[in-house]
Amino acid sequence: MSPEIVAGPMVPEQFTLAAKRRDTADTWTLELQAPSGERSRFAPGQFAMLSAFGSGEVPISISGDPGDGRLAHTVRAVGPATRAICAVEPGQMLQVRGPFGRPWPLEDLAGADVLVLAGGIGLPPLRPAILALLADRARYGRLTLLYGSRSPEQLLYPQELEQWSARGLEVELTVDSAGPEWVGHVGVVPRLVRRAELDPEGTVALLCGPEVMMRFAVAALAQRGIGAERVYASMERNMQCGIGLCGHCQLGPTLICRDGPVYRWSELERWLAIREL
Amino acid sequence: MQTLDELIAHSPVFAGLPAAHLELIAGCGINERFEAGSYLFREGHAADRFYLIREGSIALEVDIPGHGRRVLETLGQGEVVGWSWLFAPYRWQFDGRAAHATHVIAFDGACLRGKCDSDHELGYELMRRFAASMVERLQATRLQLLDVYGGAHVA
Secondary structure: OOOHOOOOOOOOOOEEEEEEEEOOOEEEEEEEEEEOOOOOOOOOOOEEEEEEOOOEEEEEEOOOOOOOOOOOEEEEEHHHHHHHHHHOOOOOOEEEEEEEEEEOOOOHHHEEEEEEEEHHHHHHHHHHHHHHHHHHHHHHOOOOEEEEEEEHHHHHHHHHHHHHHHOOOEEEEEEEEEEOOOOOOOOHHHHHHHHHHOOOEEEEEEOOOOHHHHHHHHHHHHHHHOHHHEEEEEEOOOOOOOOOOOOOOOOOOHHHHHHHHHEEHHHHHHHHHHOOO | OOHHHHHHOOOOOOOOOOOOHHHHOOOOOEEEEEEEOOOEEEOOOOOOOOOOOOOOOOEEEEEEEOOEEEEEEOOOOOEEOOOHOOOOOOEEEEEEEEEOEEEEEEEEEHHHHHHHHHOOHHHHHHHHHHHHHHHHHHHHHHHOOOOOOOOOOOO
């Protein structure tokens, strides 16, 4: 059987780990090189299925810059599969399937103010979108990032946050708990939504973080006049095949790996209200 | 230059109050400035005031023996700091520190309680507004207690 016959979205490719950066105590950013050496093509918001040899496969959002074509993932080591992925060293191989899924609707945001809300490891799926927005800065109105984390030490990409700020992204950081040396906000992201200067009529929100945080954030956005039809969220369920065949990531009538992971909140809220789903 | 009642009329907590009530409230307030790092109040001390932040931010802190000071919450422009003036024994429950150079309107709690006692319409309206602020902060605190970033989140 020739390789051409077996190749397809269910067959992983061997990527080389080109670079590895430790972001926090348990989170690494991995830069991957395609076997062909070609640039990777992906859209902000898409994900790939990653695995280290001999361990399970997991869906990980792409955190790389779509402008430079280098595939990067920011991975938090929380289970056997992600710990094995994070243990891979530069020069070694990772198996990759993808990219998969519906991206952030950046084409539809031209002229709008964009409010980006991220919680914890929810920032990496938004990083490609932020970089794309900043690469075409004049095309958009006010750009704001409200980013929350457990503690100052767990904030991702601290140097980049400063660079993004210098390039025209208003950045507000908040943490759940901090010592007195921290001069940023302490509190949850929805509190920042209540305080943010924004024009509700002209604002679209992009949202990613733990689901409960997103629910509270959406409620805060609604109070500020930004309805669910102008909120996009990146969702997470038990994605396995990545191409809408296995059904593990079903939410109501939708398969998150195929129809998402990015949804307009108004598409989802009915299904999120059903706890059994 | 704006008068105090004009200033507080634009704050979320007092917005929409009738002019007579704004004047009564403003009569108990004065402008104050705090340098970054200075304390507005300390746990256990008499809570004879509350503050409306005009500019800057205030960190609510608690000292944990063996662990030092921890910031529980920060409050910013347009927000009210202090509920302890409302309820006996009128003692602050936490420390309040200016996280940045901060400009506030400080209200005399006893002065305002007296006005609320003699004008129940004002009292009801103020309690309603403070209750809304408390509920919002309670809900945020509940979310904070969930420690939502502590567990696994695939991304």
